[in-house]
Amino acid sequence: MITKGIIKTGEYYDSVSLMLVSKEVTKMDGVIDVAIVMGNDQNKSILETSHLLLDEFKDAIDSDLLIAVKCETEEKVNEALKKIDEILKERKNRSLAAGEYHPKSLDGALEFMSNANMVIISVAGKYAGNEAMKALKKGLHVMLFSDNVTIEKEKELKEYAREKGLLVMGPDCGTAIINGAPLGFANVVNRGDIGIVAASGTGLQEVSSIISNNGSGISQGIGTGGRDVKSAIGGIMMIEGIKALNNDPETKVITLVSKPPSDDVLEKVLSFLNENVAKPTVGIFLGGNTEKFKNSKIISAETLEEAALISCALSQGRSVNEFKESVKKRDEELDEKAKKEIDKLSDKQKYIRGLFTGGTLCDEAMLISRKIIGEVYGNSPINPQYKLKDSWKSQKNSYIDLGEDEFTVGRPHPMIDYSLRNKKIVEEAKDPEVAVLLLDVVLGYGSTMIPHEELAPVIREAKEIAKKDSRYLSIIITITGTDKDPQKLKEVEETLTSAGAIVFKSNAYASLFASKIIEKSNKVV
Amino acid sequence: MNKINELFKSELQVINIGLESFKESLKNENIRVIQVDWRPPAVTDDRALDALNKLLGR
Numbered sequence: 001m002i003t004k005g006i007i008k009t010g011e012y013y014d015s016v017s018l019m020l021v022s023k024e025v026t027k028m029d030g031v032i033d034v035a036i037v038m039g040n041d042q043n044k045s046i047l048e049t050s051h052l053l054l055d056e057f058k059d060a061i062d063s064d065l066l067i068a069v070k071c072e073t074e075e076k077v078n079e080a081l082k083k084i085d086e087i088l089k090e091r092k093n094r095s096l097a098a099g100e101y102h103p104k105s106l107d108g109a110l111e112f113m114s115n116a117n118m119v120i121i122s123v124a125g126k127y128a129g130n131e132a133m134k135a136l137k138k139g140l141h142v143m144l145f146s147d148n149v150t151i152e153k154e155k156e157l158k159e160y161a162r163e164k165g166l167l168v169m170g171p172d173c174g175t176a177i178i179n180g181a182p183l184g185f186a187n188v189v190n191r192g193d194i195g196i197v198a199a200s201g202t203g204l205q206e207v208s209s210i211i212s213n214n215g216s217g218i219s220q221g222i223g224t225g226g227r228d229v230k231s232a233i234g235g236i237m238m239i240e241g242i243k244a245l246n247n248d249p250e251t252k253v254i255t256l257v258s259k260p261p262s263d264d265v266l267e268k269v270l271s272f273l274n275e276n277v278a279k280p281t282v283g284i285f286l287g288g289n290t291e292k293f294k295n296s297k298i299i300s301a302e303t304l305e306e307a308a309l310i311s312c313a314l315s316q317g318r319s320v321n322e323f324k325e326s327v328k329k330r331d332e333e334l335d336e337k338a339k340k341e342i343d344k345l346s347d348k349q350k351y352i353r354g355l356f357t358g359g360t361l362c363d364e365a366m367l368i369s370r371k372i373i374g375e376v377y378g379n380s381p382i383n384p385q386y387k388l389k390d391s392w393k394s395q396k397n398s399y400i401d402l403g404e405d406e407f408t409v410g411r412p413h414p415m416i417d418y419s420l421r422n423k424k425i426v427e428e429a430k431d432p433e434v435a436v437l438l439l440d441v442v443l444g445y446g447s448t449m450i451p452h453e454e455l456a457p458v459i460r461e462a463k464e465i466a467k468k469d470s471r472y473l474s475i476i477i478t479i480t481g482t483d484k485d486p487q488k489l490k491e492v493e494e495t496l497t498s499a500g501a502i503v504f505k506s507n508a509y510a511s512l513f514a515s516k517i518i519e520k521s522n523k524v525v
Numbered sequence: 526m527n528k529i530n531e532l533f534k535s536e537l538q539v540i541n542i543g544l545e546s547f548k549e550s551l552k553n554e555n556i557r558v559i560q561v562d563w564r565p566p567a568v569t570d571d572r573a574l575d576a577l578n579k580l581l582g583r
Contacts, residue, residue: 010564012562012563012564012565014543014544014545015544016544016546017544017545017546038565040565061567062565062566063564063565063566063567095545095560100560101559102559102560102561102562103559103561103562104561104562104563105561106540106542106561108561109540109559109561110540112559113538113540113557113559115535115536115538116538116539116540116559117532117535117537117538118532118537118538118539118540119539119540119541119542120539120540120541120542120543120547121542121543122541122542122543122544122547123542123543123563123565124565127565127566128543131542131563135540139528140540141528141529141532145543145544145547146543164528165527165528165529166528166529167529167532178532178533178537179532179533179535179536179537181537181539181551181554181556182550182554183539183547183551184547188554219533220533240529241529243527243529244527244529244530244533247527247530248530248533250533445546445547445550445553445554446546446547446550486553
């Protein structure tokens with residue numbers, strides 16, 4: 001076995017691009033392991049764990065590109081290095097060929113695009129805060145995708161932005177929809193009169209997609225980053241976002257999406273709404289106590305889907321009660337559907353295994369399931385007592401968020417690269433006690449362009465494993481997305497259905513269905 | 526008018542610093558976007574970087 005390393009000084013590529021190059025080269029015949037990373041401390045420690053931190057890499061700095069290749073023979077090493085060189089060159093040439101000008105700095109970009117109004121920042125956290133402040137000082141709105149920005153810096157940025165009347169979406173803001181444009185990990189949705197402020201990226205994706213799929217649309221989707229609604233930040237951007245939507249003539253309904261804010265922030269938001277906002281406001285604070293909204297003007301929803309559908313009802317001038325009746329009827333139909341699945345399961349199959357790429361979708365699924373089947377285990381469970389000792393090993397009813405840091409260090413996000421989850425799907429299928437696999441597929445920009453091609457063969461494989469063992473395995477998938485997304489919802493839905501999965505276009509509904517199967521099959525036993 | 530509401534009425538024009546895939550997505554949706562050829566500063570010590578930023582008034 002041969003391992004070889006190369007340092008390219010001053011050659012910079014973003015982390016996602018490099019991970020995708022690594023993935024492609026790892027597939028080559030005779031290649032055992034590949035790492036292509038920038039030489040920062042975090043990446044060096046990842047290399048150390050995978051035994052690829054070569055001596056020559058130890059003094060590398062952030063602006064050095066490190067390439068390590070482990071192969072069966074020297075010949076294969078050279079082939080892999082040549083391939084890496086070709087792909088990287090091809091990436092550079094693609095931009096050049098398209099005649100694109102890439103200035104070296106924000107100032108350079110502004111010379112070229114003097115009317116720019118938004119800066120998206122996704123560089124490493126330790127640099128991102130300073131880049132954001134530079135943008136704000138130029139009078140530009142900011143979407144700060146990067147995480148690992150200190151809370152002090154976040155506060156400084158948001159206080160400055162508030163003073164200047166600017167947006168700071170983030171840090172750790174994955175999704176926004178501004179003037180119809182999907183920013184970051186976002187779906188292509190109808191434009192309309194529902195304005196969203198969200199402290200959860202995947203939550204915004206789910207709510208905006210369901211709204212769009214149900215005949216309404218989005219005026220603006222403002223992301224705040226998850227920490228905005230904590231005491232330390234005080235909901236600065238949540239409130240500035242509500243203010244802007246309230247003043248926006250295109251927005252008729254305001255929808256708030258978040259995990260439960262700190263009590264003081266919630267109080268601030270509610271009193272702002274009560275005193276200043278006349279527009280109907282819908283709120284989903286996943287896992288929060290809905291009693292708190294009883295005397296407020298927020299129409300409180302319990303699921304992301306419910307928030308989306310109530311918003312649609314308000315936007316379309318329909319009554320909220322009418323909508324609630326139709327949901328009730330739908331739930332009865334779900335019981336019938338669940339019964340059909342239960343009939344195919346054996347007595348020994350008792351458990352559900354949820355494998356999620358979206359953190360908020362995992363949280364929502366756990367909240368729905370625990371009401372029906374009791375507490376569920378997980379790597380980030382609702383009840384801390386149910387934390388899995390080893391996140392790689394499920395037990396009983398388990399819901400895993402594969403987007404947590406423990407799975408993403410040195411790997412592309414699971415919405416971009418399905419390989420880790422695919423491996424877990426096959427593992428779970430081998431467990432004779434598993435009755436249901438619950439999976440999410442998030443479409444839109446940022447995510448893989450071929451989710452169906454990646455997932456369908458694995459669904460078939462999992463079903464086959466169960467069949468060989470004389471079992472039936474129920475595979476339930478929720479898709480977040482629209483037909484306007486580049487992956488096309490309908491096409492993905494059809495491919496996954498024909499592979500044997502039962503597909504829903506709502507995480508809440510899919511989770512309810514999966515839980516009903518487990519609840520009823522256990523009663524039968 | 527608040528600058529956020531001004532933004533809602535303007536054509537979105539984006540400067541992208543970081544992941545190139547975000548630029549590609551916006552181009553695909555016919556949004557005006559320019560990619561900055563960003564690279565980490567050659568100073569690796571965080572305190573030195575902060576000091577440098579202060580000196581440069583950033």
